[in-house]
Amino acid sequence: MTTQSLESLLTEAGGPLRLLRAHKYARPDARDEFQPQQIIPVIPGEFSLWERETRAWRERVALFDQTHHMSGLFLSGPDAMRLLSDFAINDFTTFRPNSARQIVCVTERGDMIGDGIVFHLAPRQFSVFGAGFVQNWLMYQAQTGDYDVEARYDRKAPVYPNGFAHDRPDFRYQIQGPRAAALIEKLNGGPLGDVKFFHMTEITIGGVRCRALRHGMAGVAGLEIWGPYEKRETVRDAIVAAGREFELELVGGQAYLIGAIESGWYQAVLPAIYEGEEMRAYREWLPANAGEGMIRLSGSLAHDRVEGYYRSPFDLGYDRLIHADHDFYGRDALLRRAADPRLTKVTLQWDPEDAAALLREMLTPGGRDVRFLHLPVMCDKLDKHYDTLTVDGRSVGNSAYTAYTANERSLLSMALVDDTVRVGDEVVIGWGELGGGYDGYRVEPTDIVPIRAIVSPAPYSRVAREDYRRD
CATH class of the missing domain: 3.30.70.1400 (Aminomethyltransferase beta-barrel domains)
Structure with missing residues (x-):
């Protein structure tokens, strides 16, 4: 393959949908980046048990290593x-x-x-x-x-050839949970002071002066801490040692993304760059194995054009961030869309019987060809997942990524719904894989299984909904 840019890759695939529905990892231009033997698992899938690690940020205190994935x-x-x-x-x-x-x-x-x-x-x-x-x-x-x-x-580290051999400028850790404040005070040798949400301070840990952002996840307070990469082990060891008193849990890769769905962060938006002359120069600039070229569009929702998967800031509730009194790229078009119908972000709680029926299909030899359910998180970080979402057979939006949370003992999906849907309504997720692709990179379709779900608020966690960013 001689592909050099996202634009030439789109041409080779025969259009955006054929590219986005394709299997990526076998592509020659991706092999140096994604061969499994080249990716050293610096962050284990779990340090103890993912369900125990999930409960830590709700009940005790959790330490996340965010050094490598962003x-x-x-x-x-x-x-x-x-x-x-x-x-x-x-x-x-x-x-x-x-x-x-x-x-x-x-x-x-x-x-x-x-x-x-x-x-x-x-x-x-x-x-x-x-x-x-x-x-x-x-x-x-x-x-x-x-x-x-x-x-x-x-x-981010996973795109480096030969695993994680390359250093990064900084390590990044996050301390979260109801006992986080006490741990942070112990690490600092005294109170940190009144630091407002999304404001920075400094803290010394293990003799290393670090910068810190007051942050939160799933509604609990904490700090995101960063400092020189070569000091990462010193700082980490100091946090772990001090954290034993507070039952600190190290959080691995499997539990990490569960916090996003508890917090109501919708991470499944497809970047709207795959068509249009105004984006051609950008697509020609982007290398084929950039993230935009490696995304796979998955799920059961079928649109004839890639634009059907695009979303606006209004759909995600980001209209509160729009400041129309300054000129920015896309401003006029965005303001014209302010009165258009928009979607609303919600959480879907799966019906336990339908979830159990899906698992039975997976355990039945010769059963239906279903999309398997991966626990705890049904989400590939390179997938943008769009499943059909209906009420009485009528489309009401789309379901996105799914996770099981031990904190709620529930299977949850993020979703975007139209204005006919209310919290408490029952909707039906079309769980399955539409398939598609091109040449040797095709993804096979599966049967579409109906999953009933109750529309719930986003964030789903009461603490996140009512207390997060209260100050």
Whole structure:
């Protein structure tokens, strides 16, 4: 394969849907990045038991290692703030050092490219962390636009050849749970002080001076801590030693994503970049094995055009972040869509009998060809999952990724629903795989199994819904 860019890959596949529905890992351009023998499991799937680790952030205190799985973009220079402002729906005029904000970027038509967290590290210095779609978009603008800015990209660890042999600039840990405050005070040798939500402070752990962001997950308070990568083991060992008193649990990869669904974070949006002349130059700039080229569109929801899978900030409840008094890319189109019908983010609680019936199918030799249920998390980080969602056979939106949470003893799915659906209603998820692809990269379809579910709030956790960000 001679593919060099996302655009040429789309041409080779025969269009966006054929590419997005295809199996990716066998592609020659992906082999150096994703061969299993080259990915060293730095973060185990579980340290103890994933169900025990899940309960830790609700009952005790949990330590997450976020060093490896997120991409980082570092921006510095006179025009760094202007670059962010030009391509974010947010207003950064009051953004000051030692604070952080969510950043959301859209296309010229007002569809989501992605979101992330931007840290204001110092005057004219920022970092952006997240899945990578926003970082790629901003890096492209920094390289091709008229900006006096230095941009440095730090790709998430799984895309490095030969496993995790490459260092990263910083380690990143997160301490969460009802006993987190007591642990943090012990680590600091005294109270940390009054740090507002999404504001930064400093803390010394194991003799290492670290920066920290007051953050939260699934409704419980905590800190995200980062410092020099070469000091990661020193800091981690100090946290673990101090945490024994508070029944600290190390959280592995299996439990990690469960917190996202408890918190109501909708991570399944397909970046709206795969068609349109206005995005062609960007697609030509993106390498074929960037995240946008490795995504697989999975699930039972069928649209004739890729645009059917795009979503706007209004659909995700991000309209609260839109500041129309500054000019940004996609502003006019986004404002024109303010009055359009929109979707609402909810959580779906699976019917236990239907979930058990699906498991019985999996245990029945010669049974139906169903999409298997993976516990605890039915979510590949490169998948964007869209299942049908109906009421009395009528489409009411789409279901997304699914997880089992021991905290709620429930199977939960994130979903986006139209304005006819209310909390407490019963809907039907079309659980299955539509299949598709091109050439030798085809994904086989499965039977579509109906799963009843009760529409519930997002966040699902009462604590997250009622207490998170209360101050």
